[in-house]
Each structure stands twice: as structure tokens, then as C-alpha cells.
Amino acid sequence: MTNVDEKKAKLTLSGRLTIENAQKICDELQSSFENSFNPEIFLTEIEEIDLSFLQILYSLILTAHKLEKKISVFIDDPELINKLLVAGGFESHFRIKKDQSGTNSLIEGIIDG
Incomplete structure (x- = not known):
């Protein structure tokens, strides 16, 4: 399920x-x-x-914002996330856009205030 590359923080x-x-x-x-x-x-x-994953992810994004850290989340199948965002009512909390390479999509949390 997971693979951590601590040297590069990935x-x-x-x-x-x-x-x-x-x-x-x-x-x-x-x-x-x-x-x-x-x-x-x-x-x-x-x-x-x-939806539990989206809740965990959004909590992490809020924590990063409070601690003035930057967290980057990339996905290779943005349509999968888009469907879940809409179905769960989370579309106002996240924005998905292509990363600089154009191969993955970057998921950003939208933070008010």
C-alpha cells in the first residue's frame, strides 16, 4: 500500500x-x-x-497550512478523485490541476482564511 522515500520526503x-x-x-x-x-x-x-481518505487528506492540508508547511499531493487518475469529490460534496475543498510535467494532477486544498 505504501512506499516511503524518506531521503526525498516522498x-x-x-x-x-x-x-x-x-x-x-x-x-x-x-x-x-x-x-x-x-x-x-x-x-x-x-x-x-x-470519503475517509479525503477527510484525512484535508486534515493534513489544514495542519500543513497552520504549520506553514507545503504539502504536494499528486494523482495519476484525476477523474477518480473528481467523481468522489462531487459525490461527497468536497468539490469546494479541493482543486485539481495538471502538474508542470503534465503527467500527473496536483490536488490542492482550498483553505478559507
Whole structure:
């Protein structure tokens, strides 16, 4: 499910990003976040994803903002996330755009205030 490259502060998440794996996902994200000032998270080969993952991700983005850290989240299948954002009513909390290479999409949290 996860692959951490601590040297470059990169974390790759794949497989089932669901409530059943929420604690493990939280632990992996928190570890990556604590060990780097600007961690990068890559979401690839996702088999299943649910709203619990979006809640975890948004919480991490809010925490990063409070601590003046920058977190980058990339996904290779933006349509998968778009569908979940709309279905769960989260579309006002995230923005998805192509990264500089054009191969992945960057997921950004929208923070008010």
C-alpha cells in the first residue's frame, strides 16, 4: 500500500484508500509529514478510495497550512478523485490541476482564511 522515500520526503499510496485502512494511511501520512518540511504524496494504482481518505487528506492540508508547511499531493487518475469529490460534496475543498510535467494532477486544498 505504501512506499516511503524518506531521503526525498516522498510517499506513494496505492491500493485501497478506504476506511478499513484509515489508521495505517493516517500513520503513513503523519510520519511523512513529520519527517519533512515539504512532503510529496503520490496516489497511484488506486483500487478503491472513499470519503475517509479525503477527510484525512484535508486534515493534513489544514495542519500543513497552520504549520506553514507545503504539502504536494499528486494523482495519476484525476477523474477518480473528481467523481468522489462531487459525490461527497468536497468539490469546494479541493482543486485539481495538471502538474508542470503534465503527467500527473496536483490536488490542492482550498483553505478559507
